[in-house]
Each structure stands twice: as C-alpha cells, then as structure tokens.
Amino acid sequence: MSIVIENLEYIYGEGTPFVKKALKNINLVIEKGSFLGLIGHTGSGKSTLIQHINGLLKPSAGRIAVNGECITDGSVKLKSIRQKVGLVFQYPEHQLFEETIYKDIAFGPINLGLSEEEISRRVASAMESVGLDFEKYREKSPFDLSGGQKRRVAIAGVLAMEPEVLILDEPTAGLDPRGRDEILEKIVELRTLKPDITIVLVSHSMEDIAELVDRIILMNDGEIKLDGTPREVFRNVEQVESYGLAVPQITYFMRALKAKYSGIDDEIYTIAEA
Numbered sequence: 115m116s117i118v119i120e121n122l123e124y125i126y127g128e129g130t131p132f133v134k135k136a137l138k139n140i141n142l143v144i145e146k147g148s149f150l151g152l153i154g155h156t157g158s159g160k161s162t163l164i165q166h167i168n169g170l171l172k173p174s175a176g177r178i179a180v181n182g183e184c185i186t187d188g189s190v191k192l193k194s195i196r197q198k199v200g201l202v203f204q205y206p207e208h209q210l211f212e213e214t215i216y217k218d219i220a221f222g223p224i225n226l227g228l229s230e231e232e233i234s235r236r237v238a239s240a241m242e243s244v245g246l247d248f249e250k251y252r253e254k255s256p257f258d259l260s261g262g263q264k265r266r267v268a269i270a271g272v273l274a275m276e277p278e279v280l281i282l283d284e285p286t287a288g289l290d291p292r293g294r295d296e297i298l299e300k301i302v303e304l305r306t307l308k309p310d311i312t313i314v315l316v317s318h319s320m321e322d323i324a325e326l327v328d329r330i331i332l333m334n335d336g337e338i339k340l341d342g343t344p345r346e347v348f349r350n351v352e353q354v355e356s357y358g359l360a361v362p363q364i365t366y367f368m369r370a371l372k373a374k375y376s377g378i379d380d381e382i383y384t385i386a387e388a
C-alpha cells in the first residue's frame with residue numbers, strides 16, 4: 115500500500131464570504147508501483163488533492179498516509195514529506211534558475227546535505243531517466259534548451275530527490291507533439307527503471323491518460339465520481355461526457371509505446387474502435 119487517503123476534506127477561505135469546499139470526503143488507496151491518472155474539468159479539485167499528498171496543504175478533516183506513515187498529523191517534517199513525494203508543478207521550467215543544468219538538478223540533493231559523490235550520482239541518474247546525456251548537457255545553461263528539454267531538466271530535478279511517489283501536474287501542457295511524446299516516453303520508461311515508484315498523472319489530455327495509466331480517478335466538484343481502469347471509465351461514455359470531459363481517441367504513437375514497454379494491451383483500444 116502506498117498512499118491511503120481517508121475522509122479527506124478541504125475548505126478554502128473558511129470563515130470568510132469566499133468559503134469553498136474543494137474536497138468532500140475523499141477516500142482513496144493508491145497501491146505502491148501503480149500509475150494513476152487524475153482527471154476532471156477545471157475546478158474539480160485535482161490540484162487541491164495533489165497538494166495534500168505532498169504536504170503543501172493541510173486537510174480541514176481526514177488523514178493521509180504515505181507508505182504507512184501518516185503525513186497529516188504533524189509528526190513528519192515537511193522536508194521529509196517532500197522528499198518522499200515529488201511534485202512536478204505545471205510549467206515547471208519556469209522555476210529553473212541555475213546557470214548550469216547540473217546545478218539546477220543538484221539543488222534539491224544539495225539541500226539534503228548529501229556527499230558530492232552522491233549528488234553527482236543522482237544528477238547523472240536523473241538526467242539519464244529523462245533522456246539527457248550527462249556529459250553533453252551538464253555544463254550547458256538550461257535556458258539554451260528547447261521547451262521540451264527544459265521541462266525534462268525540471269522533472270530531473272524532482273527525480274534527483276529519489277521520491278517514492280511522483281506527481282506530475284499536466285506534464286505535457288503547452289508542448290509540441292514531439293516534446294509531448296518524448297516526455298510521455300520517459301515517464302513510461304521510468305516505470306521500468308523504478309518499478310516501485312508510484313506515479314500520479316494529472317492531465318486534461320484524455321489521450322495521455324487513457325493510453326498510459328493503470329487506473330483513472332475522475333473528479334467532479336470535489337468528489338471522486340469514477341474510479342477504474344481506462345476501459346472501465348471510458349466505457350461509461352455518457353457519464354464521462356456529463357462531467358465535461360471528452361472520451362479519447364487512441365493515437366498510433368501511444369499504441370507503439372504501450373506495446374514496447376508493457377506488451378500489447380488491446381483492451382483499451384477496443385474503446386476507440388467500439
């Protein structure tokens with residue numbers, strides 16, 4: 115068991131005229147090593163939920179445990195939660211600031227007080243995970259890279275913390291098709307390199323979600339409305355559409371990717387063909 119969320123509620127602006135219950139009685143168990151997709155239209159509560167998983171927000175009610183440790187009762191330090199649970203924000207490349215790629219990715223591990231040797235190992239491994247050659251890129255400025263490459267540097271910065279849980283908030287937003295495919299390919303590869311890592315992918319792209327994840331959670335108005343495999347969730351066409359979301363078309367790139375890494379899974383393609 116990796117993440118256990120029990121009776122989670124969150125209220126913004128409590129005691130003000132702008133009070134908003136953004137999460138209502140969320141109960142969710144996310145297994146270790148699973149790949150979960152979180153979908154729902156704008157305002158459904160996705161960001162509020164993921165910010166609880168890495169300790170950025172404190173629940174108004176309920177609790178969360180990560181790998182058996184309660185992270186919401188104040189017993190675990192925020193720094194330690196953030197190390198366990200890596201959150202890649204939307205447009206993470208806006209937070210790049212160091213003069214070299216190496217320094218940018220090393221920033222988190224340096225703050226952990228690790229040895230130089232360990233820092234270097236982690237930076238090299240994180241760069242490899244996102245498909246950036248260590249020797250070629252380590253001394254380059256992150257600002258000389260393409261949009262997709264910058265985003266990969268930002269993701270590497272989170273991976274260098276070696277989190278047990280990786281949450282990606284809209285990792286393909288604003289990228290061209292090539293940048294998108296490269297990022298998704300690296301995420302899928304990451305699972306083969308680190309089978310124990312739990313990944314939560316928040317996306318507006320029903321295609322990205324349908325084709326990659328093992329399980330989908332659909333949120334609406336602060337509640338979980340659907341929970342199942344992509345096939346189960348998207349089979350429910352009318353219900354998915356009633357929450358303002360489109361049922362996806364499957365692309366050939368994703369078929370090839372899925373076939374390469376996890377064996378051909380014809381299951382979900384029958385949705386598109388049905």
Ligand code: ADP
Nearest residue numbers: 126134136154155156157158159160161162163
């Ligand atoms: P999503 O990520 O699915 O777009 P959010 O978690 O950002 O949804 O928002 C859930 C609800 O909480 C929305 O109604 C949103 O307007 C409200 N909300 C989000 N952030 C704040 C905030 N800082 N103050 C007040 N209300 C907020």
